[in-house]
Amino acid sequence: MTGRPSRRQLFGVAGAAAVGAAAGGAIVAVDNEAPQQPPVRAISPYGEHQPAIAGPTPEHAELVALNLLPETDKAALGRLMRLWSDDIVALADGRPAPGDSTPELAVANVALTTTVGLGPRVFELTGHKPPGLDDLPVMRHDRLEPAWSGGDLLVMVGADDAVSVVHAVRRLVADAKPFATPLWRQTGFWNSTGADGRPVTGRNLFGQVDGTGNPAVGTPDFDHTVWSSDGPEWFRRGTTLVVRRIRMNLDAWDELTRSEQERAVGRTLSTGAPLTGSAEHDELDLQARDADGRLVIAENSHARLSHHSVNDGRRIFRKGLNYVQDNGPTRESGLIFLSHQADVAGQFLPLLARLDAADALNDWTTTIGSAVFALPPGFQADSWLAHELLS
Template sequence: MTTRRQFFGYAGAAAAGAAATGGAVVALDNDTAEAPVSRTISPYGEHQAGIARAAPAVAELVSFKLGTDRAGLGRLMRLWTSDIIALADGRAAPGDTAPELAVANKSLTVTVGFGPRVFELTGQRPPGLDDLPVMKHDRLQPAWSGGDLLVMVGADDAVSVVHAVRRLIADAKPFATPIWRQTGFWDSTGPDGKPVTGRNLFGQVDGTGNPAFGTPEFDQTVWSADGPDWFRGGTTLVVRRIRLNLDTWDELTRSEQERAVGRKLSTGAPLTGTAEHDELDLEARDADGRPVIAQNAHARLSHHSENDGRRIFRKGLNYVHDTGATRESGLIFLSHQADVAGQFLPLLARLDAVDALNEWTTTIGSAVFALPPGFQPGEWLGQKLLT
C-alpha cells in the first residue's frame, strides 16, 4: 500500500522532472543514464575527515572559550559528534530549527580542535604542542587569536557552512562561547574541472610544496605517532590570519613579484623550471651571477631542503573583511604537522627573519590546536581523552 507521504514524494519527484523537461516526465534507462557523483564525505575514519583533502570552497572557523569542566566537555563532544554525522549526511541534526538547510552532497566536513585549556582539564597535552611566540613582524589582535576549542566547517557552498556553524554554536551554548569567527574561500578547481593547487589574493599558486595525500611523506608530516594514546592518528593545527597589502603589492612589476616569491605567477613553476611541480634548483645563477631564486625568496626559505628536511602540510583560505567602505584582504593560513615545536616553529622563525614577502604581509591572528583522531560508528570525538 502506498502511504500518503510516499504518494506526495512520488508526485513531487514527477513535478520536478516535468519542470526540467518542459512538461514531459522522462524515465531514465538505468543502463545508459550517468549516475550522479556523490559529494558526501563520510565523517567516520581513523582521522578527522576534513584534514587530508584540499581546502574547501567555503569555510568558517570558530574559536570558543570553554565554560565547563571535563565532564561537560565530554557531553559537548557527544553532541557535536551527533551533529557532524547528521550534517555530513545532509540530515537535520537533533533540534535543528532550519532542517531544510541540511542538504546532502555538499562535501561538508567538520574538524574539531582542542586548545591549551583542554589540557589543563585533562593533563594529557600532546608533545610539541607549543604556543607560538609573538614574532617580530606579528601585529596580533586578540579578536583573531587563541581559543580553547576550534570547529572548522567546510563545504561546497556558503549556505551549508553557515547552517552547520549555527547548529554547532547552538549546541555549544551550555558549555562554550565563541570568541572569534573567520570565514574564507578557496578555488581548487581549474577551468577544465580538474583539481588545481589554488591561488591566494596575491595571485600566487599557493601550496605547491605540500606532500601528496596518502604517501608515507604525508603521513610522517601530518599524523602523530608519539605521545599519549588518545592522540595517535591526530595532528596539530596552526591558524595564522595574514593581512595582505594588495595596494603596495600591485605597485610592483610582475618580475619583482615573482622574485619575491621565487615562482612564476602564470603557472606556479619555480623560476628555474617550467612546470608547477618541477624541483627548485637553488644553485642556479643568472647572467650576473645572482641566484635565480633569491636568497630571501619565499619558495627558497620555506623549502624542506633549507629546513633540515622539515615539512608541513599547508592550506589557505582567502578572506575579505569589510568595515564600511574599507576592505581588508588576506589569507587564513592553516598548517598541519605532527609536532608544532619540531616542524612549524623553526620554519616560522626563518620566514619571520628574512622572507621577502614580509614587506607586504602582516600576521594579525594566531592560534594553535590539537586535532584528535577520527571516530568510528558508535564512538565520539575525543572519547579516549575525555573518558
C-alpha cells in the first residue's frame, strides 16, 4: 500500500520559496522548465487485507448498507463480488468502472479506497460464519432507529475528494441493483492532518482527540487485535467491523465548564493527554489522586472505562467519522464510530457493556444506529473479494 504524502511534503517547496522571497525583499527565480511530478496519492486495491482497514481515516467517506434481494443466492452473491472487485480496481486506479455513465469523474491520485463487508444474514446462504458475528444486543442507553441499523452488505468508500467518493458509491450501488437494495447511507468526514502538515489522531465534534489508545499499525499488538486467526479458513486475515451512529448533544456539552468536560473524558482537550500526563500518548495513571483524595481519572471517565487494563486486556482498533445532518432548520451532529476487531463477541461486546453501564459521556451521547459486518481478506489481481467463501 502506498500512503499519501503529508501536506507538508505537498506544499513544502512552495512554502520555502515564499519564505525566501519575503526575507529581505529577495526575489526567488523559479525554474518553470523543471519537470513537475504530481503527488502520488494512489492506494493499491490489492493486498493481504482490504487496504483501508489499517490505513489512515479518509477525509471524506460514505458508508452504504444493502439488503440482499430474495432471489439472490450464493452464486449470485459471488457474481456481485466479482463485479465489485472489478469496480474497486478501476476506481482505485482512476479509471472508469465498466459501464460508467460519467467516466470523467473517475480520477487518479485521490487516495480512494473501498471496503466491503458481509452482514450476519449472508451466512444463512453461505455457511461458515465467523465466530461471534451476530447483531449486537440493544444497550440500555441505545435508541436505535431502523434507518441506521443492520444490513446484509456494506460498502465504505473513502478518499481525499468528496466528488470521487460520491461517484464511486454511485457505481457500486448501480452494479449491485440486480442483487441488493440500499438500506441506509451515512456520510462523514475527518481531519487527521495537523496545522504543520503532520499526521494527527483527529478530533470528534466534542473537541476530543479521538482514537489515542489504538494499537499501533504494523505491531504484533495490532495484528492480534484486528486480524482473525481463528474460525473459518476463508476468514483468516479478515476482520470484523462494528458501525455505531452516535448522536452528540453539542448544545448541552457546551454548557459544561472545561474541567467538567475533561473529567468526563479523562483527558485534556487541548492535547489529548491523560489528566495524569502531559502528552497525548502518555500512559494513564489510574491510581493517581488529587489533593482532595479523588481519583484524577474518574471512575466513570471514558478514558478509564475504555482502557484495556480494566477490560482484561481486550482491545479494539477504532476509527471515527464526524457527521452533520440538516433536518430543515435543525441540525443533528455526531460520530460514526467504527471498530475493528478479530472477534466482536469476545472483544467489542464486553467493552460496550462496560461503557453502557457507567460511561460519563452517556449523558451527552445517544447511539441511534448499529450494525456488524465481517470484512473478508484482501485479494490479488488474479482473484476477487471473498472468493474462498463464495466459489
